[in-house]
Amino acid sequence: MTDTTSLLAGRVALVTGGAAGIGLGLATAMARAGAAVVLASRRPGVGEAAAGDLRAEGLDATWVRCDVTVPDDIYAAVNGAVAAHGRLDCLVHNALDGSTGGPVEGANDEKWATLAATSVRASYDCAQTAHPHLRSTTGSLVLLTSAAGMEGSAARPLYAMAKASQRGFAKGLAAEWGPDGIRVNCIAPVAMTPALARAIRHDPSLSERLMARTPLGRIGDPVNDVGPVAVFLASDLARHITGQTLVVDGGGFRGL
Amino acid sequence: MAAVEPDRDPELATCIDNVGSAVEAAAALLGTPDLVVHVPALPDGPTTITRQSTKAWAASCEAPMAEAIGVARSIGELTAASDEKQADNAPRLIWILPTTALIGAAGYVGVGAAGEGIRALAKGVAKQWGRRCTTTVLTVSPTTLFDGLGPADESSLSPPALGRPQNTAIHVATEIASLVDLLADPRNRATTGATVVADSGTWMAP
Numbered sequence: 001m002t003d004t005t006s007l008l009a010g011r012v013a014l015v016t017g018g019a020a021g022i023g024l025g026l027a028t029a030m031a032r033a034g035a036a037v038v039l040a041s042r043r044p045g046v047g048e049a050a051a052g053d054l055r056a057e058g059l060d061a062t063w064v065r066c067d068v069t070v071p072d073d074i075y076a077a078v079n080g081a082v083a084a085h086g087r088l089d090c091l092v093h094n095a096l097d098g099s100t101g102g103p104v105e106g107a108n109d110e111k112w113a114t115l116a117a118t119s120v121r122a123s124y125d126c127a128q129t130a131h132p133h134l135r136s137t138t139g140s141l142v143l144l145t146s147a148a149g150m151e152g153s154a155a156r157p158l159y160a161m162a163k164a165s166q167r168g169f170a171k172g173l174a175a176e177w178g179p180d181g182i183r184v185n186c187i188a189p190v191a192m193t194p195a196l197a198r199a200i201r202h203d204p205s206l207s208e209r210l211m212a213r214t215p216l217g218r219i220g221d222p223v224n225d226v227g228p229v230a231v232f233l234a235s236d237l238a239r240h241i242t243g244q245t246l247v248v249d250g251g252g253f254r255g256l
Numbered sequence: 257m258a259a260v261e262p263d264r265d266p267e268l269a270t271c272i273d274n275v276g277s278a279v280e281a282a283a284a285l286l287g288t289p290d291l292v293v294h295v296p297a298l299p300d301g302p303t304t305i306t307r308q309s310t311k312a313w314a315a316s317c318e319a320p321m322a323e324a325i326g327v328a329r330s331i332g333e334l335t336a337a338s339d340e341k342q343a344d345n346a347p348r349l350i351w352i353l354p355t356t357a358l359i360g361a362a363g364y365v366g367v368g369a370a371g372e373g374i375r376a377l378a379k380g381v382a383k384q385w386g387r388r389c390t391t392t393v394l395t396v397s398p399t400t401l402f403d404g405l406g407p408a409d410e411s412s413l414s415p416p417a418l419g420r421p422q423n424t425a426i427h428v429a430t431e432i433a434s435l436v437d438l439l440a441d442p443r444n445r446a447t448t449g450a451t452v453v454a455d456s457g458t459w460m461a462p
Contacts, residue, residue: 071310104381105332107325116318120369124305124313127365131306149372152379152449157328160380161321161373168372169317171360176304178362243360256462 004228007235009034011137012085014077016040016068016126017095019047021193022144022222026092029227030234031059038081040066041095068095068122071129078129088133090234093126094144096163101156112158119162123169131182138181142233143170145186145245147253163188167245174243183242185233190249191220216250225250275326280334288334288347291440294327295352296320296370302363316366324351324374328381335388348440349391351378352432354398355455375451382449390448392439396432397455400424417457 013030017023018039031037031054039061041047047063054061062084066077082088097118123143134141148156149163167186174184190196190210196219200207210219220226226248232238233246247253283289299316308316331349338346356364357371378391385391397416421427435454439447453459 103332103384104325104328104377105336107329109322112322112325116321120317120321120366120373121313123369124308124310124317124366127305128308149376152376152381152383154380154383157377157380157384158325160376161325164376165317165321165369165373168357168360168368168370169365171372172362172365172368173305173360175360176362176365 002228004029004033004231007033007231007237008089011035011089011234012038012081012087013090013092013234014038014040014081014088014130015092015094016066016074016077016122018092019043019050019063021195022189022191022226023092023094024050025191025193025222025227026094026187026230027061028054028059028223029231030090030092031061032057032227033231033235035089035234036060036085037062038077038084039063040068040077042067068093068125069117071125074122074125075129078126078133082133087137088130089137089139090142090230091126091130091134091139092142092144092230092234093123093166095122096144098156098159098162101159104157107158115158115162120165120169123166127173131177131180134177134182135180140183140185140234140238140242141170141173141177142230143167143184143186145170145188147188147190147247147249147255149188150245150255151253170245171243178242183233183238185238185242186245187226187229187233188245188247188249188253189220189222189226189229190214190252191222191226193222210252213252214250215252218250220248220250275323276330279327279330283330283334288338289331290345291348291350291436292327292331293350293352293436294324296323296374298354298367298370299364302361304363305365308366313366316364317370318366320367320370321373321377324370324377328377331389332381332385335385338388345442346387347389349378349381349389350436350439351375351391351393353393353395354400355395355453355459356398358395358451358453358459378451379449392447392449393451394432394435394439395451395453395455395459397421397458400427400432400455414458414460416455417460419456421456 019041051063148160153160360368
């Protein structure tokens with residue numbers, strides 16, 4: 001494994017939905033690369049415990065309560081991170097209430113509102129709040145998307161739509177923020193999160209189906225497979241990359 | 257044929273029912289449609305995200321997506337009981353978007369987000385519906401159908417290989433309308449969920 005322990009030394013990263021699953025994987029990898037990480041999430045018990053585990057490892061991690069559907073929460077989380085650390089170099093918007101599934105005929109305002117609020121609306125609020133801080137550090141914004149957003153999903157068409165909109169958001173904002181030196185990119189991961197593990201317990205054939213379409217023959221790990229991509233995008237190694245989506249799924253989706 | 261201007265409520269940005277009702281009203285007049293073309297409402301001009309109000313953001317991004325969901329839901333409900341063997345008569349749903357929705361443009365972050373979202377919806381419902389109803393996204397030059405998107409908004413695009421249309425109205429009435437007609441032809445049974453680019457040769461990748 002490549003040594004990334006100093007790639008983000010002195011940097012500050014905030015990760016929404018950072019207390020569990022993919023978000024925690026990204027935050028862990030970024031902290032191990034030297035960043036001070038702020039885990040922003042809704043549940044205090046889970047968040048404090050996750051930050052505590054990272055600190056026990058000798059890493060710089062704090063937790064802040066943040067519901068990404070509440071603009072004031074995003075404002076407080078971002079500005080709190082800057083107040084505590086003096087800067088913000090990377091904001092990762094990972095949180096999403098993606099539980100909405102089923103045919104589009106079942107869609108209603110409420111279902112869509114939840115998805116839109118946690119995806120594009122939260123991205124808009126994150127971008128507005130973080131812009132002056134990212135500009136002063138020529139930092140980066142990273143959004144989590146999904147291959148479903150590129151190939152569409154019969155089972156979860158609205159989830160795929162929300163994820164796709166994050167890609168479109170990143171491409172437009174990359175063009176807009178390029179002159180400020182701020183990079184905007186997406187990561188599209190498939191990794192063994194608690195949510196995926198639950199889905200596999202519910203439908204054991206899901207694991208087989210995933211493996212069958214994954215050339216590298218395994219489901220990724222949030223910390224060691226997906227995390228390094230966030231480290232890369234937040235680091236100077238990616239200083240000339242913006243508006244892109246990196247698919248981190250073992251080769252399952254190759255359509256770009 | 258029915259032209260419908262839905263009751264849009266960009267402030268709330270939750271127009272699913274409004275747009276769905278419009279499609280259902282048209283279907284009540286004409287029966288299940290053979291072709292539905294949805295041209296989402298887009299903003300009148302560029303706005304950087306840091307200067308964009310929440311209301312303007314919702315109008316540029318969330319409302320077009322909600323409208324698209326409303327259209328898709330209505331068509332899905334109208335065709336739910338249809339016989340897939342009657343594929344020759346299956347309705348076709350076409351969304352028309354500006355090319356900038358594919359690659360993003362400064363000042364139009366919401367448009368790009370909505371465009372990619374609608375493209376994913378077109379793919380998802382295409383997979384869900386199969387021969388019940390087919391979908392296509394048609395992307396056109398930003399200046400063709402969207403008054404607020406002028407040539408300056410194409411700054412990140414290559415010049416169109418075929419040149420800019422001399423007359424937008426004639427271009428729409430001839431080239432674009434002909435393409436819609438072609439896509440809607442019952443002999444076109446092999447296209448669904450796809451994005452067809454008709455922007456005079458601006459965007460050629462991949």
